[in-house]
Amino acid sequence: MLWLVGILVSLAGNAVFYFALGWAASEYGGSIAGLVLSAITLPRVLLLLVGGAVSDRVSARRVLISGDAAMLVFSLGLAVAAYYLGTPPLLLIATGVAVGVVDAFYLPASGSMPRRLVVKAQLPRALSLRQAGGQVINMGGGPLGGVLVGLAGFAGAAVVDAVTFAFTLVVLMVVRPRHDLPSAPRTAILKEAADGLRVAFSHAVLRPSLWLTGAAAGFLLPVLSLLVPLLARQEEWGAGAAGLVIGAQGVGMVAITLVVVKNGPLGRPGLLSASAIVLAGVGVLVLGLSASVTGAIVGGLIIGVGNGIFSAHIAPLVLASAPETHLSRIQAVLVLVQSLALLFMNSVLGTLVDLTGATAVVVICAVMLVGVGLWGLASGPLRNDRTGLASH
Template sequence: MTFSYSYAARPRTPQPTPARRPLPASYLVWLAAATVSQLGDVVLGFALGWLAAEHGGAAAGLVLAAGSLPSVLLLLLGGAIADRFGARRVMIAGDAVMLLMSVALALAVLHAGTPLWLLLTASVLRGVVSAFYRPSAGSMPRRLVADAQLTRALALRQGAGQTVILLGAPLAGVLVAAGGLGAVAVLDAGTLLVVLVVLLLVRARYATPASDRSMPVWRAALDGVRVVRHTPGLVVALTLVAGAAAFLLPTVSLVLPLLARDAGWSAVATGVVAGAQGAGIIVVTAVVARRGGARRPGATASGGLAVAALGQAGLVAAAVPPGGEGAAVAAAVLVGAGSGLFTAHLAPVVLGSAPRTHLARVQALVGLVQALAVTLTIAGIGALAAATSPQVAGGACALGLLGCAAAGGVAFRRLTLEPVESAQ
């Protein structure tokens, strides 16, 4: 895939351009069902971690690791399976397995309560299914919408996902308090049934050739790396994704709590600041979903990282004087807005650049580089904060993000919205 400038003549009729036409109903129905299912998954994940904490900190860490480890180790295999047998088939199988697991979990809770072995089993199965499901789900937008509509479609998906994250934890807390893990499992089963029915009805609108079935599966999984290396723009894009994950994703999970404790903010105030970042993402992605993306997606994505870095610096500054929670909320909105700009404009470049035979495998690599980048840097950021101060650690994240923004601005300075496919 190569990128080139393209100048379209002004239309003589008021017909909308392909990029501005309404998104297909099939995509909107699938996205609605997938969002409902994601809400059930977020609630289940929260409940498993919360109940595991009753068995002690080591048990809670074991349950969380049991879910996250297979979802990372099996990602490339999941992408290869989806490209070989079809993303829709893989998602139907995954939803069916998780539906049975949720029903079985609800029944087991009635008879055995919430012993550690049950929580571990549920977490492992959830992680394994996620490894096969995520690459397939990530590739679905390009199977359901025209390439010119990818920016709006992915922005809508990002905004919906962020909304689920904001609502999932409070809903999980209410359900766990009211009905325990059994109620959560029943809710998850209901959401899975919804998306399973939708997947049985929705068909791909754009043909996607199957990958070479003569190639061993393990080799097909690694073939995604070859495709990324030989597709212009993808190596740089995935490098930028890794950089953003390394310096941006730890903001709410690590940097903000450290800054808040150092500044003496309450848990409620810190939660409001974290929610402000999510609100910034939702607002930006809603605008992109409605109006479309910028003409220069690479420059806009890099600019988004710069905006997020400015917000991170604002968080550091707000945590220095006492009573800086109001300024921190504004800074967090900037972090979210920058994050939304980055993802809403770079995600279509990655998905739109991938050859149709490797859609799921490229999405698997995106998830893998994000997970590896966060794993490698979050411990270092924590160690830096312990050795110096949370302000130094937050400043390092802001500087790292600015470096990524500068590198992306140079690498993508000629990238425009319309990709032109070339032979593999």
């Protein structure tokens, strides 16, 4: 529980800081804002596999402690620099690079920690609790960031972020993994990083799980962040309606994760994950074909239920199926698959909207999600896997 508190505090600090960073960058126009976001994403993607290999080699806890300590010092230095210099583009880009580099090492280590802290049977509850808390924080992070930036500026947001890093650092000093896991034989670090890819895509359960995750990142996440606002503008529903659709998705997702927190997994994780992608696809179809805001909200709620079932079962399935010697590397591959799919499909779908309109693109996403979900159901190893159900 202490680990969860530390993670949620860290997520809250990041949500506030990312808003402040984006807001500061937007002052210089879209090109600079996009460059700052790319400065975060590019080093993260390039270094993720190395970050996972380092975490498996030297221990996830040490990587997390080093990352929090580095970001604590960096955030304090950034606050001083912003106080005296303001927020010139070069400072914002350098900040993005620093965040991206640390994330490349931090995210695989953080993703593997629940497996090191709880037994496999408790993973669905533990990850769902973290997910529910993260959803609440994401919903409140933007407004809180806006208030903070208005009161204390970018420098103030950096100080708040430093405080959250300090808190998480203290938590990591206290929390120690309960389960001793074996280490893989050491080779060259790049060879170890590549071995994470080999293991991930040669494993009978991990391989379809990763493809499902990539499909969700490529065809589901952009619906919420990119296509809902574009659809609302096309249909002249207004910003408020777009917010209600996204809010309905959040309600459905949080409701499912809380059910899993209370009762544990709802059934075979692979079967439910693939079925949930189909359900989310149906919700996207309802959204795309809706002639009214009410119908779109219903679609958003269905999407949230499907997304909630998927997230609550695919994450513990991947973590529990990963070999104990490759926990962080498999998490690195998972984040990499999501990041690459999201980066690529945001650009593709945005271009398609300009060519065909938002409705057609939303329907295309729905068809793809249903198709990928049905493909997942056809995978015997994924469909029949009973990881986490031994106690049932």
